[in-house]
Amino acid sequence: MPLTPVLTSRWGAEQSWRLSTYEELDGYAALRTALSMQPDELVTLVKDSGLRGRGGAGFPTGMKWSFIPQPKPGEEPTGPAAMPKYLVVNADEGEPGTCKDVPLMMVDPHSLIEGVIISAYAIRSKFAVIYVRGEAVHAHRRLMNAVGEAYAAGYLGSDILGSGYDLELVVHAGAGAYICGEETALLDSLEGYRGQPRLKPPFPAVAGLYGAPTVINNVESLASVPFIVRGGAEWFKEFGPEKSPGPKIYSLSGRIVRPGQYEAPMGTTLRELIEMAGGIRPGHELKFWTPGGSSTPYFTAEHLDVPLDFDSVAAAGSMLGTTALMIFDETDSIVEATLRFSEFYAHESCGKCTPCREGTFWYVRVLRRFVAGQGTAEDLDTLVDISDNMLGRTFCALGDGATSCVTSSIQLFKDDYLALLPPEERARVGRSLPIEPVGVAS
Structure with missing residues (x-):
């Protein structure tokens, strides 16, 4: 299908980070739709869309939401179902070569905030946290300002848009530890402890932040949610292959003419992305590259036509990870x-x-x-x-x-x-x- 900007559709707008600009470009329309739905309907919608986590693991987002223990109708809630539910956004982008979430938060922070509100409503959470990497100072400031705008406009706080739904959203800056990108280490850091991974099980869906049921999602995953609510599951599945659908932001760096962020459907090949980026630098040829950052096995020129979606990359012997495509040529060791x-x-x-x-x-x-x-x-x-x-x-x-x-x-x-x-x-x-x-x- 033709390239159609979705996640980056507002990036070229003047002062795209401001609430007024966001509202002019259909911002928070999806929230109004979502608040008219039942939470379980939203979970089913995201499940049906096939959205998979954009933080690296590729776990189905709607399925992760459905793991949160919820009270059964007509019964007194007990155990985890009786506890508060939390939504935590993993914005601790630290994988070498990965640089998609920070620009998204810089240029279009309200798309993340709207995604957070909808997602929190879907899992019946009244408290959400965005955990931002400490070095991303400008992104943190943009988010803080955007959250303030959202509170002032009635999109956050008590009785959001007259729906009766309440949500408090906190932006928390980490101290710059890569390990805190691991979800349980991130939770320990939020609780004031040294960021170290926890033994699983129990998983965060049952015992997460403060021991309560918690959903942890990536920035790009949640920024996709408003588009799913507005366009529907079938529309979302038009982008990319059946098992890994949706638009995706690919981070291209290294020996190419125009490094940067390139949005394309899941399943786009590196050959196509390199063409978008102006090709390998003149006079040189591709030697090796990473499909998903430094923690994924290398690929070579033989893998140029591997569709960059979760299943195809895994079948070829690597991992899609965070779609951090670092390109090396014959001059690199x-x-x-x-x-x-x-x-x-x-x-x-x-x-x-x-x-x-x-x-x-x-x-x-x-x-x-x-x-x-x-x-x-x-x-x-x-x-x-x-x-x-x-x-x-x-x-x-x-x-x-x-x-x-x-x-x-x-x-x-x-x-x-x-x-x-x-x-x-x-x-x-x-x-x-x-x-x-x-x-x-x-």
Whole structure:
């Protein structure tokens, strides 16, 4: 289908972040429609739309909402169903290469706020929090101002638009920890504790913020909700494949002519996105790229035509993640790129899990030896062994994500590692054990 701006449709408007501009462009029309519906109808609508979480995991949004324990008609609520319900927005965008949520909050904050109100109403929540990454100072200020405008206009607070529904919305700035992008670490941070992941179960839908049932959604996921309410589930499913529908913001960076945010239907290929971005920089060619940020296994030029939706990317051996497409050409060293990513994960590991804490540290030590030309014939086996001890053995996905770039780089570009070995070590490689990477995070 032709490219039709949806999520970015207001981005070109003058002072698009102001309430007056938003209302002129159909802003809060979906909220009025939603408040005339029953909460369960909204949950079913979002379920039927096929919207999947845009934060990386791709879990069906409506299904996540339906997990919240609700009182049964005619019965006295007990247990989690009797507790308050909370909605938390994960705006702690920190994945290397990911830069879609911050511009959305900067340019069109009311689309997120409207999505929050509708979603909170659907799960019967009266308190919501937007947890913003601490370094995103300008986005935080825009959100604070927009929330103030929404309160003044009667879109937040008591008796919203005369519906009898009440909602308080708080914007909270984190302290800049990547680990707080993990939903349970984010909850600990909100509660005033050190941001570290919790053991699951129990899951946040049953025991989340302050031990109460909680829905945690990504910024782009919630900004999609007003469009679903206005356009309907069938309209939304016209964008992209059946199992991963909807418009999507793709973040393109690296060796392309025009880096930036590109909205396109789910399932668009990198070949098509690179064409939109003006192509690879003149005189060079694509070598490798990330489909969903540094925590997803690398792809190469052979994957240019893989549809960028959750299922197609997974079938091709990687993950869609946050659709952070970092493009590298033949002048880039995959070993150096992997070292930079590993340094990031070593710095951001919270240290709670021994495999992640120690593994990311040793990744950096071994990769630095390669880059310095001081690697040994056994170092590749060491990297694979570290990966094997990290994958699937940590509380959260940070450890798994850290292994993805290492194992996939060895699988795809083993010769690049061997080329960095001293001549005497290179000669020993043929006599060392064969390297069989353990696979990638799933």
